[in-house]
Amino acid sequence: MVDTLQKYFPNYETDGVVEVEVTTHGLWLVTPNRKMRHFLGLARKPKSNIVIPLPHLNFFKDD
Numbered sequence: 001m002v003d004t005l006q007k008y009f010p011n012y013e014t015d016g017v018v019e020v021e022v023t024t025h026g027l028w029l030v031t032p033n034r035k036m037r038h039f040l041g042l043a044r045k046p047k048s049n050i051v052i053p054l055p056h057l058n059f060f061k062d063d
Helices: 001-010
Strands: 017-023 026-030 037-041
Touching: 001 017, 001 026, 001 037
Parallel strands: none
Antiparallel strands: 017 026, 026 037
16 A cells, blocks of 8 residues: 555645545545545455553663
């Protein structure tokens, strides 16, 4: 998705901002005049909430 966004950014940006439309079929770059869209990518939510525990970090540990 990042490569596609970089490639087409000049065609789809207005004042440095790109509009991304979210549909059930994916993410789409929208031209400033709203006459054309370009497929950006598709992402899906995971089926379950996955929690990855991080190790406890103590930056203020007393030696």
